[in-house]
Amino acid sequence: MTLPAFARVDAGSMTDAMLVRRVLDGDPRAFTMLVDRHLQPCLRFATRMLGSRHDAEDVTQEALLRAYRALAAYDPAGGFRTWLFAILVNRCRTSLLQRSRYVRRVVTDEDMMHNAVSGDDAGSTELRIEIERAVAMLDSDQREAFLLKHVEQLGYEEMAAVTGAGVSALKMRVKRACERLRDLLGEVNDVRS
Amino acid sequence: MSDRELQSLDGVITELRAPVPVRAEWRAGLLRGVAMLPPPGTMSTGLPGERHWRVRPLAAVAAGVACAVAGAALTALLLGRPQRAATSEDLTSLTATMPLPGEPIIRSTVRFLYVAPYAARVALVGDFNGWNPAAMPMRRSPDGRAWLIDVPLVPGRHVYSFVVDGDLAADPAAPRAGDDDFGIPSSVVLVTGAKT
Secondary structure, X not given: OOXXXXXXXXXXXXXXXXXXXXXXXXXXXXXXXXXXXXXXXXXXXXXXXXXXXXXXXXXXXXXXXXHHHOHHHOOOOOOHHHHHHHHHHHHHHHHHHHHHHHOOOOOOHHHHHHHOOOOOOHXXXXXXXXXXXXXXXXXXHHHHHHHHHHHOOOOHHHHHHXXXXXXXXXXXXXXXXXXXXXXXXXXXXXXHO | OOHHHHHOOHHXXXXXXXXXXXXXXXXXXXXXXXXXXXXXXXOOOOOOOOOOOOOXXXXXXXXXXXXXXXXXXXHHHHXXXXXXXXXXXXXXXXXXXXXXXXXXXXXXXXXXXXXXXOOOOEEEEEOOOOOOOOOOEOEEXXXXXXXXXXXXXXXXEEEEEEEEOOEEEOOOOOOEOOOOOOOOOOEEEEXXXXXX
16 A cells, blocks of 8 residues: 655644644654654653653553554644643553552652753752652642643643643642642751751 | 742752653654554545544544454344354464464454444444544444444454444443543454464
């Protein structure tokens, strides 16, 4: 079978919905462009959410493969990022649930070191590890809401579409996550000083 | 949460927003995985007179279809003996009947059946047709109660659904796929090899 010929795609000038349409019309290169556009935020969210780079890669890959398989179901009226994050959040929840059946969530220093962006001084890496550890100690629904709001910078309406939770509940989760983070990191700073 | 309260976490948020490096080999593996999947189905062929399917995104893509286990039973009941269908017993023998490397892949015809006497249009969607509702429209049975289609499938596990008048519907008698996306009702059929 020969694929239809497509004109060269200028990814920068195409919206997500246009790229999706192109994939559905038989141009697989357009999905690569969608992947490259969304891979970094997806991987970042999964890494911060799961605390393990290895698990984050698995979950992100699974989410993108599922998105591709179900691409015909995507409604261009909604944002592609919202749709993709809904899948990703779902996979992260499943991963956490499966993990909790066997072992209590443990974030190792090795994970922390792996997650930390390399190339900085030791003090900066140490700070990152403390932050990651504090984030890992949040309840999963608070961590999820906090990361979506303040790291991925989604609006509350978009977060509601992604998580299935109500806006007021999400605001409360974010608020409690912030309070808990301040407490946790304050304790660390108190100990260090 | 006031701006002032949030300011105390500015440094934390900045650290968490730092990009996570994407490993090139992992990205390449991901794209290889995508390339191995069947192309996602289009929702419209653009042909004149084609009906617009009302398949909603998150509720979505093609759902509901035929598990041959239930299909076989219902078909036997309504229309006589099915041609060939997987049964739950096939699960244990599935791998034993898979073709060995180099052996020709023999497709088995599976009859999918959905009872919907009042539906105007029913289609079969699944991983074998890219979840394309236009690809496999089902035909009404002679008694008008059920919708049928015979599909040659390679041995293995297939996930499928029915699209009934534009809405997704799972096969009520079939095993559900454990990896449903977004609550999409999907069913599973196990097809054993037709060894000669």
